[in-house]
Amino acid sequence: MPITIEIVTPTQLVLRKTVDAFTGPGEIGEFGVLAGHRPLLASLKAGIAKYSEGGAEHRLAVGPGFAELDNDRIIVLTEKALDPAKLATPEDRQAELASAEADRERSDAALRAWTGPVGASEFQEAQLALEWAQARLSALRS
Numbered sequence: 001m002p003i004t005i006e007i008v009t010p011t012q013l014v015l016r017k018t019v020d021a022f023t024g025p026g027e028i029g030e031f032g033v034l035a036g037h038r039p040l041l042a043s044l045k046a047g048i049a050k051y052s053e054g055g056a057e058h059r060l061a062v063g064p065g066f067a068e069l070d071n072d073r074i075i076v077l078t079e080k081a082l083d084p085a086k087l088a089t090p091e092d093r094q095a096e097l098a099s100a101e102a103d104r105e106r107s108d109a110a111l112r113a114w115t116g117p118v119g120a121s122e123f124q125e126a127q128l129a130l131e132w133a134q135a136r137l138s139a140l141r142s
């Protein structure tokens with residue numbers, strides 16, 4: 001018995017598929033979902049979401065957000081998502097890879113140079129930007 005996943009950002013429906021299993025990057029750790037799973041509400045951090053379909057595993061980057069599971073349907077509401085399979089050409093993939101690497105380097109440098117309190121919003125924004133860049137790189141390199 002399959003489950004349906006929907007990954008939605010404020011601007012688009014990124015993915016809607018019927019799959020065998022889903023794994024998400026929860027705030028307190030990775031979580032997995034199979035058909036018949038009990039209802040679930042999870043907070044997401046930027047990372048890799050995986051789903052298996054017909055024996056093949058697919059990966060995409062998701063930003064912070066929430067996942068809600070009920071009746072074998074999981075809806076992921078996230079600020080942003082990147083599905084490498086939707087990049088039209090190798091050039092698009094290479095451009096996205098270069099952009100993600102530049103974002104990672106910039107965020108990492110900002111965090112290393114930070115001298116203020118770790119609770120400051122600027123520090124947290126740089127940390128979120130680093131996590132998002134790392135998620136994009138991981139999805140693009142897989």
